[in-house]
Amino acid sequence: MLLAKFLARPSARSMRTASTMLLVLGVLLGPLAIVAHAATPIEMGARVLLQGHARVGSWMAIEVDLANDGPAVKGEIQLAGGASGRTRFSVPVDLPTNSRQSYVLHAQPPAFGRSVKVELMAGGSTIGSTDVTFQIHDATQLVVGVIAEQPQGIIAELNLDPNQAGLAPSILALGIADLPDRLEAWGTLDRLIWQDIDSNLLTADQLAALRGWIAGGGRLVITGGTAGIGTYSGFPDVLLPYRPTATVDIAPTSLTGIIGEMPANATDLPAQGGTLRAGRSLATSGDRVVAAEMDYGSGSVTVLGFDPATSWLAATRDIDAMWRRLLPQRSAGGPVVGSDDSQIVNAVNQLASLALPPIGGLLLLIGGYILLIGPINYLVLRRLDRRELAWITMPVLIGAFAVGSYGFGTTLRGTDLIVNEVAVVRGAPGATEGAAQVYVGIYSPVRSTYQLEFRGGALLAAPASGDFAGNGDPNTLDIVQGDPAVVRDLAVGFSSLRTVRADAPASVPLVTATITFSNGLISGGITNASSITLEKVALVLGGSVAVIGDMEPGSSKQVSLRPSGNPFFESLSDRMFGQVFFGDSSQLTDEGLRIRVRRAVVDQLTFDPMFGTVGAINASGPVILAWGRDAVLDVQVQGQRARRNANVLYYLPVGLDVSGKTTFTSDLITSTVVSSDAAFFNKDPFSVNLGSGSATLAYRPISFRGSLAASDVQFSLNGGAVPGAGAIRIKPLDKPPVACTDSTNSNPAGCAPPRLDGIPEIDVFDVAAGAWVRLPHLGQGAIYALDDPAPFVDPATGQMLLRFVNESADQGLGFQFQLSISGVIS
Numbered sequence: 171m172l173l174a175k176f177l178a179r180p181s182a183r184s185m186r187t188a189s190t191m192l193l194v195l196g197v198l199l200g201p202l203a204i205v206a207h208a209a210t211p212i213e214m215g216a217r218v219l220l221q222g223h224a225r226v227g228s229w230m231a232i233e234v235d236l237a238n239d240g241p242a243v244k245g246e247i248q249l250a251g252g253a254s255g256r257t258r259f260s261v262p263v264d265l266p267t268n269s270r271q272s273y274v275l276h277a278q279p280p281a282f283g284r285s286v287k288v289e290l291m292a293g294g295s296t297i298g299s300t301d302v303t304f305q306i307h308d309a310t311q312l313v314v315g316v317i318a319e320q321p322q323g324i325i326a327e328l329n330l331d332p333n334q335a336g337l338a339p340s341i342l343a344l345g346i347a348d349l350p351d352r353l354e355a356w357g358t359l360d361r362l363i364w365q366d367i368d369s370n371l372l373t374a375d376q377l378a379a380l381r382g383w384i385a386g387g388g389r390l391v392i393t394g395g396t397a398g399i400g401t402y403s404g405f406p407d408v409l410l411p412y413r414p415t416a417t418v419d420i421a422p423t424s425l426t427g428i429i430g431e432m433p434a435n436a437t438d439l440p441a442q443g444g445t446l447r448a449g450r451s452l453a454t455s456g457d458r459v460v461a462a463e464m465d466y467g468s469g470s471v472t473v474l475g476f477d478p479a480t481s482w483l484a485a486t487r488d489i490d491a492m493w494r495r496l497l498p499q500r501s502a503g504g505p506v507v508g509s510d511d512s513q514i515v516n517a518v519n520q521l522a523s524l525a526l527p528p529i530g531g532l533l534l535l536i537g538g539y540i541l542l543i544g545p546i547n548y549l550v551l552r553r554l555d556r557r558e559l560a561w562i563t564m565p566v567l568i569g570a571f572a573v574g575s576y577g578f579g580t581t582l583r584g585t586d587l588i589v590n591e592v593a594v595v596r597g598a599p600g601a602t603e604g605a606a607q608v609y610v611g612i613y614s615p616v617r618s619t620y621q622l623e624f625r626g627g628a629l630l631a632a633p634a635s636g637d638f639a640g641n642g643d644p645n646t647l648d649i650v651q652g653d654p655a656v657v658r659d660l661a662v663g664f665s666s667l668r669t670v671r672a673d674a675p676a677s678v679p680l681v682t683a684t685i686t687f688s689n690g691l692i693s694g695g696i697t698n699a700s701s702i703t704l705e706k707v708a709l710v711l712g713g714s715v716a717v718i719g720d721m722e723p724g725s726s727k728q729v730s731l732r733p734s735g736n737p738f739f740e741s742l743s744d745r746m747f748g749q750v751f752f753g754d755s756s757q758l759t760d761e762g763l764r765i766r767v768r769r770a771v772v773d774q775l776t777f778d779p780m781f782g783t784v785g786a787i788n789a790s791g792p793v794i795l796a797w798g799r800d801a802v803l804d805v806q807v808q809g810q811r812a813r814r815n816a817n818v819l820y821y822l823p824v825g826l827d828v829s830g831k832t833t834f835t836s837d838l839i840t841s842t843v844v845s846s847d848a849a850f851f852n853k854d855p856f857s858v859n860l861g862s863g864s865a866t867l868a869y870r871p872i873s874f875r876g877s878l879a880a881s882d883v884q885f886s887l888n889g890g891a892v893p894g895a896g897a898i899r900i901k902p903l904d905k906p907p908v909a910c911t912d913s914t915n916s917n918p919a920g921c922a923p924p925r926l927d928g929i930p931e932i933d934v935f936d937v938a939a940g941a942w943v944r945l946p947h948l949g950q951g952a953i954y955a956l957d958d959p960a961p962f963v964d965p966a967t968g969q970m971l972l973r974f975v976n977e978s979a980d981q982g983l984g985f986q987f988q989l990s991i992s993g994v995i996s
Contacts, residue, residue, distance in 0.1 A: 450967065711793070790823075883955065932944075
């Protein structure tokens with residue numbers, strides 16, 4: 171009854187109360203309703219390209235698909251927590267009503283975890299999010315991609331050895347849609363196999379990224395199959411050692427040099443043949459090349475005109491050896507700075523404003539303070555007969571000293587905002603396009619916050635080794651990707667420096683070079699065809715270096731280098747710039763600081779996380795190193811004028827024309843682990859460690875065109891530089907001795923007990939016969955030469971296969987091995 175009266179005659183007070191409650195509910199629930207209304211029509215999906223595989227220190231490309239069936243939305247796609255939590259990556263988005271759009275967000279993956287959250291932000295609110303999973307790979311783990319119509323046949327053959335950390339290679343079945351458009355996002359991938367997929371399906375951006383990836387050290391292997399020679403048409407000539415023009419039937423013996431011993435059931439097989447354009451032949455049939463490889467920048471391209479998944483090939487054990495030679499283990503060296511960039515970050519900090527004050531100035535300041543506060547103050551007051559004023563003069567003098575000290579420090583540190591850039595630019599002689607890794611330091615004389623713009627669309631992140639503000643606390647970098655890329659609200663402490671890492675395409679000074687190798691000497695001419703001066707130019711081959719000096723625009727210089735390796739294990743920076751001695755005052759000058767920066771960059775390039783600084787650049791041939799002072803990136807600090815400083819290393823791999831009488835040794839031969847069944851095995855740049863069992867290594871000279879007729883092969887264990895005079899000539903044994911493997915009397919009659927001299931037995935592969943033979947047991951430090959070396963050296967590649975055998979069941983071996991191969995190339 172009362173309720174009926176209330177409803178029938180509502181009072182003014184109850185109406186006001188109800189209105190107030192509705193208003194409050196509207197205020198409280200209104201934003202939620204708006205967010206729900208805005209969020210509901212947004213559909214969001216995301217995936218990491220390269221089938222979700224990533225590597226710490228490299229970029230991963232995240233493809234984000236958005237569908238908007240509601241009101242228009244302007245905002246950002248954001249990812250927080252990348253690069254070990256020190257960077258927030260963002261991409262602006264503009265979604266009209268009823269739109270379907272795809273965006274690519276590039277990020278540095280965190281070191282821990284398997285997923286990241288990608289959010290769509292608008293008006294300070296999250297209106298959509300999705301989790302993106304990925305798989306992180308170790309910095310030393312080999313990652314191989316396979317793009318094929320039937321990838322299972324290739325993947326089943328890839329019985330690759332684990333690396334020295336025990337990590338097995340990761341084999342990925344990829345499609346063309348999995349390949350990123352930007353070179354920077356290819357860093358996870360080390361090797362790529364291509365079979366039976368039309369290369370014309372690659373977009374222009376993907377093809378450009380592929381070329382840059384190979385030039386930076388990637389290895390592309392293109393194999394024959396069932397789709398025919400038309401699948402090559404999308405690859406430019408500069409990427410192919412030969413372009414297949416016809417399919418021919420070849421005999422199995424044509425592949426002995428690349429496969430090894432042929433099985434009994436081997437039959438003729440079809441292969442795609444052509445004329446060699448560049449690089450070297452691996453297999454021929456008549457006057458046609460059916461397999462070849464060529465260097466391209468720091469990487470290589472191999473074309474196998476036959477189908478390696480052919481049934482009898484796939485069944486042979488030696489197909490494993492072929493793939494291991496073509497897909498060697500990942501090396502952490504070379505021009506790409508990866509998961510440990512501590513030394514190049516240290517180079518960015520080499521500024522006069524951050525250097526310690528000179529000892530002389532400090533001693534003078536302290537001495538003046540002691541004299542002023544003590545004897546001078548006393549003598550003046552005594553002269554005035556007002557010694558009681560010391561209670562006043564001493565605080566005044568202390569304050570004056572504090573002001574003077576601050577002024578002294580300010581004078582040393584300066585009052586300029588400084589943009590300091592240290593860059594490594596990878597290119598090639600005869601080309602002006604390259605890729606750069608740039609570390610940009612922002613030095614601030616005062617505590618402040620800055621807005622940075624990087625024009626040109628660089629990908630930005632915090633350094634892999636960390637970056638700290640002046641107060642010692644890590645600060646998150648807030649980055650918006652695009653052109654220009656933006657760093658928002660970069661906080662820099664008082665008289666401190668913050669570092670930002672950038673990856674971007676770059677222009678390379680035009681340099682031309684003609685370098686030859688003959689009679690043990692590398693020589694030729696280098697021309698600076700650019701408009702800038704190249705400083706401290708050097709030609710480097712592994713651990714050997716020839717310093718050329720500065721080169722003015724348009725100048726040419728001759729260079730000669732006799733490869734000698736690094737017998738005294740000196741750092742490459744010492745041999746390029748000279749040794750540094752403690753207390754050398756020249757290091758505090760502007761030029762001294764510049765040299766310190768350049769030394770740190772070279773040390774970074776010769777740093778291997780497994781073995782430390784190895785004193786050699788990891789490259790398959792000679793490299794021109796040249797320095798410039800022009801900034802690579804256009805960095806603007808909004809509202810500020812900054813003083814700029816730059817040190818740029820141009821890294822230019824150069825081709826080598828090898829001809830005539832030649833000796834390959836030291837830096838001219840690379841070794842690759844083919845297989846091992848030993849209880850333990852380890853190979854570093856200096857030695858080999860081997861448990862019970864065996865390890866097979868391939869020793870291959872640098873690339874050459876033509877055929878090598880081997881005339882001399884010398885080697886030594888634990889000493890003895892090769893080639894050397896008075897080498898002991900040896901022949902393979904007719905029959906290897908049977909090793910005694912049992913400590914009881916059950917050993918076969920006439921067996922040979924394992925030797926305990928720390929020297930392994932050595933088998934060498936006879937290419938002509940397709941079989942292994944045993945060498946006599948070698949001694950410590952002596953130099954040996956094969957009596958007839960020709961059967962053991964592949965004439966097409968100069969490669970030798972050696973198998974080191976430890977027949978002891980309980981004794982490990984550690985040894986050094988040196989090899990030289992001499993002959994005539996025609």
